[in-house]
Amino acid sequence: MIGKCALCYRERELQLSHIIPKFVIRYLKKTSVGNIRRTDNPNKVVQDGEKYYLLCKDCEERFNSAETLFANKVFYPYLIDNKEEFKYDEWLYYFITSVSWRNLYLDITNFVKVGDIQIDDLHVLIDSEKIMRDYLMKKRNDMGNIKNHIFFFGDIREAYKEFKQQNPHVAFSRSEGGHTFYNSKRKTYMSISNLMGIILITIYKMHSEEYWENTEIYNCRGIIRAKNQYIKSVVGQEFFEWMKEINESQLKLNSHQKEKIVKNIIENKEEFINSKIFEQMMKDRKS
Numbered sequence: 001m002i003g004k005c006a007l008c009y010r011e012r013e014l015q016l017s018h019i020i021p022k023f024v025i026r027y028l029k030k031t032s033v034g035n036i037r038r039t040d041n042p043n044k045v046v047q048d049g050e051k052y053y054l055l056c057k058d059c060e061e062r063f064n065s066a067e068t069l070f071a072n073k074v075f076y077p078y079l080i081d082n083k084e085e086f087k088y089d090e091w092l093y094y095f096i097t098s099v100s101w102r103n104l105y106l107d108i109t110n111f112v113k114v115g116d117i118q119i120d121d122l123h124v125l126i127d128s129e130k131i132m133r134d135y136l137m138k139k140r141n142d143m144g145n146i147k148n149h150i151f152f153f154g155d156i157r158e159a160y161k162e163f164k165q166q167n168p169h170v171a172f173s174r175s176e177g178g179h180t181f182y183n184s185k186r187k188t189y190m191s192i193s194n195l196m197g198i199i200l201i202t203i204y205k206m207h208s209e210e211y212w213e214n215t216e217i218y219n220c221r222g223i224i225r226a227k228n229q230y231i232k233s234v235v236g237q238e239f240f241e242w243m244k245e246i247n248e249s250q251l252k253l254n255s256h257q258k259e260k261i262v263k264n265i266i267e268n269k270e271e272f273i274n275s276k277i278f279e280q281m282m283k284d285r286k287s
């Protein structure tokens with residue numbers, strides 16, 4: 001498939017680009033007892049994450065080194081070794097930007113297609129996409145007021161009761177995906193991606209009452225810790241909707257699929273008890 005690359009704008013052969021990097025779905029599959037399912041159609045088994053003809057080969061490679069560093073220095077140490085402290089450098093800022101940019105690029109197209117977005121909201125998103133694209137292409141070194149954050153959805157200690165009732169540990173740690181959202185009234189705009197409980201957030205613009213503590217990633221050397229993080233933000237509502245969608249998709253499973261899942265668990269009981277999902281289920285029960 002030949003087309004214009006979304007990042008460098010050259011006419012090139014386009015690759016099927018993953019929106020959430022492919023090591024995430026690979027690890028999700030590897031640590032699952034049964035199959036991976038989509039929330040919009042849970043009866044269908046998923047082989048791979050969401051992907052589109054988006055980038056040329058050069059641009060895919062442009063993202064590679066930051067992706068590998070993130071996988072090896074944050075993703076696996078957090079999920080496998082329960083590490084809580086991560087040293088980073090510019091690569092982390094670049095990585096978050098690259099994931100959010102992919103979401104933003106596709107979502108702008110969707111918002112325009114649906115047609116209900118206000119023009120000034122659209123402007124914020126389009127301007128941000130341009131700044132991020134230039135930064136990713138190394139045409140600029142900073143992104144102005146655009147901020148990157150990471151929130152680790154490890155062990156939630158404090159949250160609303162309704163929030164906890166949605167099984168947040170299982171919902172976030174056993175899924176992946178991302179999208180852009182905005183709140184016109186509060187003039188807050190961001191892209192969020194869930195990488196099995198590690199949430200990447202790029203904030204394009206936010207209300208003065210938004211509060212983010214111990215979550216920001218700077219474009220330089222630093223340390224981020226998966227503890228004592230605190231958010232007071234409209235993003236909470238997005239998290240809530242996300243969990244609801246995941247939980248409701250369970251209800252959409254037909255009886256044949258349900259039987260298959262139960263049978264699989266019974267046949268692989270040992271494996272299930274030692275699995276990541278079982279560990280997260282226990283956390284939801286405790287909280």
Ligand SMILES: [Zn+2]
Nearest residue numbers: 005008056059
């Ligand atoms: Zn390109």
